[in-house]
Amino acid sequence: MLRLITCQNATRLLDQRPDRALPWGPRASLWVHLRYCPYCQRYAKQTVLLAEWAKAAATTREHSGPTLSAAAKQRMRERLAAGG
Amino acid sequence: MTPSVPNPAQWLDRYGDELFRFALSRVSDTTVAEELVQETFLSALDGLATFRAEASERTWLFVILRRKIIDHYRRQARSTRVGLEEVEAGGPTEADFFNxxxxxxxxxxxxxxxxxxxxxxxxxxxxxxxxxCQARLPAQQSAVFAMRFVEELSAEEICQELGLTASNYWVLVHRAKLQLRRCLEKHGLGKN
Structure with a gap:
């Protein structure tokens, strides 16, 4: 039977979607909820964007961040010499 | 292809900056990132015997660093582990968002x-x-979010690493997302 769900439940289901295929019942309830709830429609898009931006931000920083300081390199050289 | 032979004396100059930037892109703290790089080199030294010549030295070091970063997330999450009852859905955090x-x-x-x-x-x-905004998340939420969406581990792997049930994991992901989007809006997103 199709169950009407709240925004709280709808957003929980939206955040589970990347990790599991929703069973038929919750999937249908979510589909119906998204037909009439503009806020959860926005959340559905934004939750995907958040994940994409987090990955993109980390990838950008991998290539454009600062380098090791001379002091840090020196400390590591000493530590590696002691450990090697 | 010439088999690659690890050359520890060159690691710092060849890969130090690149490894550091990678670590810093994940932990946002210079001291922690430096420690992760140092631990990577030390583990690599200890594990020289496990290096396989068909792999590149750089790839091997990055595999070790990624493992160190995941260990860091795990320590971070476990240092502030909240009781399971507090992670149950519908707790006080979600009440901030939903009537x-x-x-x-x-x-x-x-x-x-x-x-x-x-x-x-x-x-x-x-x-x-x-x-x-990620840095302001509670440690457990921050770790789960980063492991899932930056490191792209599966839900199962994260639950295993952090000792979480699937339902606790989903509550943490949901709360992290709710708080991140609120934080972004507070800082100007969607306001013009």
Missing amino acids: PENGHWTNAQAPVSWLNADAALEQQELHEVLAR
Whole structure:
């Protein structure tokens, strides 16, 4: 039977979607909820964007961040010499 | 292809900066990133015998660093582990967002449009704001979010690493997302 769900439940289901295929019942309830709830429609898009931006931000920083300081390199050289 | 032979004396000069930037892109703390790089080199030294000549030395070091970063997330999550009952759905954090009586968005927290996201924040600024917002998340949520969406581990792997049930994991992901989007809106997203 199709169950009407709240925004709280709808957003929980939206955040589970990347990790599991929703069973038929919750999937249908979510589909119906998204037909009439503009806020959860926005959340559905934004939750995907958040994940994409987090990955993109980390990838950008991998290539454009600062380098090791001379002091840090020196400390590591000493530590590696002691450990090697 | 010439088999690669590890050359520990060259690691720091060849790969130090690249490994450091990678670590810093994940932990946002210079001291912690330096420690992760140092631990990577020390583990690599200990494990020289496990190095397989068909792999590149650089790839091997990055595999070790990624493992160190995941260990860091695990320590971070476990250092502030909250009781399971506090992670149950419907706890006080979600009550900030949803009306406890009917489960719908509260007026103050209902998502606004991000149609103008590109105009509101330059990409670099958006990335910086997002990093600051991630750093403000409770440690367990921050670790789960980073492991899932930055390191791209599966839910099963994260549950195994952090000793979480699937339902606790989903509550943590949900709360992290709710708080991140609120934090981004506070910092100007969707406001113009």
